[in-house]
Amino acid sequence: MALPLALWGLALQATNAFAQFPGWQQEADYVMDVVLDTARHGLEGHTTIAFTNHSPDALDKLHFHLFFNAFRPGSMMDVRSRTIADPDPRVGSRIAELPEDEWGESTVQSLRVNGTPVAVEHDGTLLTAELTEAIGPGEQVTLALDWTAVVPKQIRRSGWMNSEGVEYSMTQWYPKLCEYDHWGWHTDEYIGREFHGIFGDYDVTIHAPEGYVIGGTGELAAPANDGTWRFEAENVLDFAWAADPDYVIASTQLGETAIHCYHQADPEFDASWEQLPDYAARAMAFFNDLIGPYPYPQYSIIQGGDGGMEYPMATLITGKRTLRSLVGVTVHEMAHSWFQALLATNESLYEFMDEGMTSYAASLCMQHLFESPESDDPHRYAYAGYMRQATSGAEEPLATHADHYTTNRGYGIAAYAKGEVLLAQLRAIIGEDALRTGLKDYFARYAFKHPGPIDFMRCMERASGLELDWYIQYFVYSTHVVDYGISGVDFDAAAGQTAIRLQKIGGMPMPTTVAVTYSDGSTSRHFIPLRMMRGAIVPEGAALESDWPWVNPEYTLVVPGEAVAVDLDPDGYVADVDDANDHYPFPEPEKSTKKERKQRRKKN
Numbered sequence: 255m256a257l258p259l260a261l262w263g264l265a266l267q268a269t270n271a272f273a274q275f276p277g278w279q280q281e282a283d284y285v286m287d288v289v290l291d292t293a294r295h296g297l298e299g300h301t302t303i304a305f306t307n308h309s310p311d312a313l314d315k316l317h318f319h320l321f322f323n324a325f326r327p328g329s330m331m332d333v334r335s336r337t338i339a340d341p342d343p344r345v346g347s348r349i350a351e352l353p354e355d356e357w358g359e360s361t362v363q364s365l366r367v368n369g370t371p372v373a374v375e376h377d378g379t380l381l382t383a384e385l386t387e388a389i390g391p392g393e394q395v396t397l398a399l400d401w402t403a404v405v406p407k408q409i410r411r412s413g414w415m416n417s418e419g420v421e422y423s424m425t426q427w428y429p430k431l432c433e434y435d436h437w438g439w440h441t442d443e444y445i446g447r448e449f450h451g452i453f454g455d456y457d458v459t460i461h462a463p464e465g466y467v468i469g470g471t472g473e474l475a476a477p478a479n480d481g482t483w484r485f486e487a488e489n490v491l492d493f494a495w496a497a498d499p500d501y502v503i504a505s506t507q508l509g510e511t512a513i514h515c516y517h518q519a520d521p522e523f524d525a526s527w528e529q530l531p532d533y534a535a536r537a538m539a540f541f542n543d544l545i546g547p548y549p550y551p552q553y554s555i556i557q558g559g560d561g562g563m564e565y566p567m568a569t570l571i572t573g574k575r576t577l578r579s580l581v582g583v584t585v586h587e588m589a590h591s592w593f594q595a596l597l598a599t600n601e602s603l604y605e606f607m608d609e610g611m612t613s614y615a616a617s618l619c620m621q622h623l624f625e626s627p628e629s630d631d632p633h634r635y636a637y638a639g640y641m642r643q644a645t646s647g648a649e650e651p652l653a654t655h656a657d658h659y660t661t662n663r664g665y666g667i668a669a670y671a672k673g674e675v676l677l678a679q680l681r682a683i684i685g686e687d688a689l690r691t692g693l694k695d696y697f698a699r700y701a702f703k704h705p706g707p708i709d710f711m712r713c714m715e716r717a718s719g720l721e722l723d724w725y726i727q728y729f730v731y732s733t734h735v736v737d738y739g740i741s742g743v744d745f746d747a748a749a750g751q752t753a754i755r756l757q758k759i760g761g762m763p764m765p766t767t768v769a770v771t772y773s774d775g776s777t778s779r780h781f782i783p784l785r786m787m788r789g790a791i792v793p794e795g796a797a798l799e800s801d802w803p804w805v806n807p808e809y810t811l812v813v814p815g816e817a818v819a820v821d822l823d824p825d826g827y828v829a830d831v832d833d834a835n836d837h838y839p840f841p842e843p844e845k846s847t848k849k850e851r852k853q854r855r856k857k858n
């Protein structure tokens with residue numbers, strides 16, 4: 255029966271509400287002119303934003319981020335880092351202990367909308383402006399801001415004089431318009447984790463004292479002159495830079511993309527930095543091939559910040575590292591270019607789509623660059639980390655907002671390790687080929703569009719022809735674990751066949767691959783799809799068995815001949831939390847002494 259027209263409208267709206275990319279997004283093009291006063295670590299800035307409200311809603315207020323206000327005693331970042339159960343040692347109580355002349359500050363002196371002054375209210379790391387006249391759907395306005403800032407002593411990411419002696423790491427540093435999307439405004443206070451933002455063009459002029467070298471997002475529009483540096487970047491999420499008088503630059507070219515490496519000369523680590531451009535170019539070539547072509551004209555790897563942090567067309571990393579460590583951090587931050595800077599998922603809501611997917615790609619790239627044996631699963635550390643957490647009783651769902659995990663560890667394992675496993679485990683469900691095809695399709699469809707989990711999973715469905723919504727529902731929105739086991743292996747000599755009895759013990763369903771070894775030394779493999787996949791991509795060399803409805807706790811696989819050994823998931827693609835029941839013959843019953851058990855644990 256056809257729906258009445260009015261109900262059709264509702265049905266369509268409901269469908270759109272579930273689509274993660276709604277077909278529109280905001281646009282904010284920045285022109286900034288900034289003076290850096292190194293004597294007092296001050297910034298004075300004038301920003302013009304051409305803002306187009308592509309949303310279907312009239313906006314009667316605007317929100318901006320003022321990130322530097324996090325670096326003051328009593329800020330939410332300060333309280334959070336002192337009160338969380340497992341404080342990040344990089345922050346801990348450092349903000350609370352900052353002397354006043356090292357505090358950060360971000361203040362907007364004036365905001366004009368199309369030339370008309372608008373009252374603003376500062377509130378921690380946010381600024382709100384109530385508009386006298388709403389910005390209608392499709393309307394473009396010019397926002398003009400006069401602002402000042404005091405750069406904090408480096409605590410996290412931004413700041414002056416980090417522990418490696420880099421003078422200015424300038425990230426999350428300017429008043430930035432908050433994102434407004436189909437979820438509405440995103441006004442998360444800055445407590446130190448993930449970000450979400452609006453794509454736009456940036457034209458940034460920085461006036462620094464003469465002698466400073468500046469690297470960052472964008473291309474130098476003209477040679478730096480008298481301490482004036484002008485950078486332009488098209489269609490980026492953010493703008494970051496770093497300044498230091500002692501930077502030396504090494505560059506290379508990959509196709510249309512220039513790669514620049516900035517570091518302070520240091521005899522102990524110069525050898526690592528000399529080799530970095532070549533490794534970086536090879537890493538970028540690998541990601542271009544794995545995910546899709548990097549579209550920007552440059553990428554800069556800059557010593558600064560703390561640890562490593564990704565920005566569009568640039569990363570700030572600590573630089574006193576051995577070659578492998580320097581390449582490792584560069585590869586991870588560079589992989590973010592695709593997931594954080596180009597696909598630009600809301601990282602606060604779906605941190606695994608940034609950190610996890612980045613970790614997945616980075617693990618593959620490191621195996622490629624350092625030619626690790628193919629027998630080593632590049633994702634093994636992610637599996638081990640996730641499974642430890644999943645069986646600890648402390649796991650929180652992957653769908654938890656990045657800022658709101660109970661522990662730093664819970665966030666870290668979920669976002670990075672479980673997120674990496676989410677992709678790698680698809681090898682067990684749709685196979686490596688469909689996973690790789692789906693990843694390329696995902697980037698091609700959703701670069702510059704802020705996709706969500708459903709968009710990603712739909713690409714995997716298209717690549718495989720299988721139903722996969724259950725996978726996201728379980729793995730992202732629940733903490734159910736996968737645990738399948740062998741409950742019995744019975745040879746029937748009269749019939750000449752073996753019944754292998756399998757059990758679903760964990761809450762999360764998963765297709766099962768079974769490897770069998772027979773008394774005559776021959777082997778076979780069997781693939782048991784889930785019924786709810788509505789099909790199967792059978793792994794090479796495996797026989798397709800009848801499907802397993804997820805409600806059934808048991809399944810019997812009958813094979814001809816006498817099976818003497820059975821192994822579940824022989825490739826190790828499934829994050830099955832209990833390995834002990836995955837292999838027949840079963841391990842000896844626990845009669846061993848405490849000492850023997852301890853020795854065995856050591857060996858494992």
Ligand SMILES: [Zn+2]
Pocket residue numbers: 586587590609612
């Ligand atoms: Zn990362």
